């Protein structure tokens with residue numbers, strides 16, 4: 001059974017002011033209803049004026065997604081009653097969107113894949129309801145209009161995606177593209193919302209509304225595909241319906257059928273003239289986008305395909321990597337950023353932006369100059385990240401290495417005062433049985449002795465060096 | 479320095495005002511110290527603005543409409559808010575939630591509407607200047623019925639910012655006064671580009687009226703003298719047109735076939751837009767508080783049922799129907815096509831003539847209750863709505879009387895030729911009109 005998925009993605013455009021008024025969009029840490037004016041409150045007599053920057057941003061997206069921008073597009077009113085909707089309608093675009101017929105190439109389940117984009121249009125965000133007194137049965141709700149009028153773009157795909165994982169990959173690629181374009185900040189709460197249409201080939205289509213996280217999309221789709229497959233297996237029919245994704249429980253639940261029958265009574269917004277901006281498109285200079293940057297990382301830095309893809313899949317990570325790679329061995333830096341750092345950050349749920357790139361470059365340099373073992377470098381990284389998480393800053397990696405005495409112990413130029421050799425001698429002296437076993441030909445005894453030496457040197461020696469020294473000593477060369 | 483104030487205690491026997499400002503401030507400028515009445519659907523900072531609707535009772539705008547700012551900038555004193563049909567929906571001012579306004583020329587009759595309060599305030603001599611709004615004749619109708627002058631400007635020439643929307647694509651704020659020079663003066667203050675109104679035109683209005691109409695070609699559409707037009711009104715208006723001819727204008731009769739669909743196109747458009755514009759009055763932000771113990775969707779429906787008058791509810795329902803899926807094509811889309819035809823008709827006519835003339839209203843002022851049937855009330859707008867559908871300027875100037883009641887001569891002009899419309903009206907007014 002083929003899975004067929006199409007997405008509708010709403011992204012907040014990262015403009016300084018709202019779509020139709022001059023209010024600041026930087027509302028997230030502020031009191032409710034402090035970023036409002038007559039226009040975004042929908043006060044009687046107020047009129048919308050389109051934010052030129054928002055149109056430019058939307059056009060950047062349209063161009064990056066290879067869309068056609070029609071000569072004229074039109075704003076329309078979507079009419080419905082909801083307490084967060086201050087005017088009783090949302091200004092959006094309906095039958096004449098800003099841009100149509102584009103595509104985005106992604107890494108699909110079966111290699112490179114082109115996902116067609118149906119349309120890109122602009123609209124305003126409604127306000128936000130805050131429910132008071134319990135999640136399940138709120139006693140009352142308050143409305144915050146700070147979010148009302150934030151510019152959104154809605155990107156609609158054709159039903160070209162074939163699995164929940166592919167949908168996730170598409171979203172990641174789209175997010176990266178939008179961030180590269182400088183029009184979107186994925187780290188802002190509520191900056192992305194997704195509706196997904198999912199069906200099994202030959203069955204009715206189900207719409208999942210309002211998924212608010214990247215991971216949520218894959219989870220919701222996985223649940224929904226399983227639910228639909230099970231239903232078919234039991235001989236039930238899939239009903240065409242709208243379902244809500246309950247993030248906390250990872251399930252979708254049926255929405256009241258009434259919501260599907262909603263008639264939005266779209267008609268052209270009489271307070272805004274048609275948007276004629278096709279002529280702007282040629283003047284838009286797109287920045288380097290993820291695909292191009294990936295190619296460059298491979299060519300310029302010698303990154304592997306997998307590292308290059310990981311590093312360029314996130315704008316901040318790519319920028320971070322380039323700063324680190326500027327002063328270190330780029331291939332080593334790629335491993336350390338893409339594999340080590342990313343893993344540690346994910347474990348701590350920290351953004352890459354929290355890590356100063358020069359600090360990390362210093363750590364990579366320590367590894368590169370063999371001043372610290374890989375294992376101890378990871379240990380230092382963990383300490384530094386924990387410090388950042390705790391107090392927002394951290395000591396220097398070199399200082400940390402010195403403080404903890406983690407500087408690598410070499411095999412020493414001179415015998416006698418060689419700390420590695422003396423640790424090895426100690427281990428040999430303390431473990432006569434292991435020595436005997438080894439000499440009797442039981443090679444695993446050597447591993448035990450290596451472990452003892454590593455313990456004594458607190459990991460500051462490279463296992464290969466320890467091995468060599470032990471063999472030398474045990475062979476009775478001394 | 480403390481600003482100067484005016485004392486304003488009018489004898490408002492006709493209920494022209496919903497509320498007055500007893501000691502309004504005024505400043506320096508072209509309108510220094512002149513009392514101006516403002517229709518109650520135009521936002522005035524600090525002064526309650528209700529659109530004569532219960533649903534907006536207690537709403538005090540935190541901002542001035544652009545026209546009000548412009549009036550203040552020229553020194554005018556805002557002396558009060560005038561009565562109107564609720565949200566502008568009506569042609570008699572009987573649809574005010576706060577009681578009707580009487581026609582100062584005959585207290586048994588309506589002043590016309592929906593800017594009936596503004597017209598009555600001027601006609602009663604309470605103010606020299608008033609602002610009205612015209613969606614389908616709401617300035618020209620009461621001007622005609624009360625025997626004053628009222629101009630509906632070219633759509634976009636006067637900012638709509640602060641005008642509480644009824645039918646956005648049709649309505650304009652415009653000047654009302656006892657004579658053409660005062661209308662011209664008020665127009666020169668309120669017209670001009672406003673970045674807050676995206677449909678605003680960059681066309682300031684600086685004009686000195688000229689009474690010279692020699693060579694002006696005046697078209698008279700047959701349809702403006704058709705069925706439903708009181709022959710006595712038609713005769714008075716023809717006399718006025720003849721006077722203009724004697725002053726050197728050239729009179730050309732013509733036809734305007736699109737008139738057949740103008741009224742339907744108008745009502746479908748304005749009701750559709752109204753159904754959307756009035757959705758914001760859901761009891762959360764305006765009017766008396768709703769019963770918060772009820773679920774929201776019940777509370778807001780109740781609030782709307784109680785807060786809106788019958789005519790407003792009728793228009794919201796009809797507009798909602800006209801926009802609903804399955805009917806959009808039949809109604810809203812068709813209305814826009816008919817609207818295009820009206821525009822084209824005007825364009826064609828204006829290649830042959832400079833202005834069009836006819837009666838403003840088919841009859842003189844109605845008696846109270848005479849138009850209780852909504853359809854017959856709608857029909858009375860037939861001569862004024864074409865100008866709104868096309869966005870062109872149109873003026874009503876008093877041109878005589880029938881049984882002691884004023885009759886208005888309507889002059890419509892080319893898009894952006896408000897000045898010429900003013901001139902022809904001025905020529906008539908100065909030419910020995912009644």
Ligand SMILES: [Zn+2]
Nearest residue numbers: 021023037040
């Ligand atoms: Zn605002």
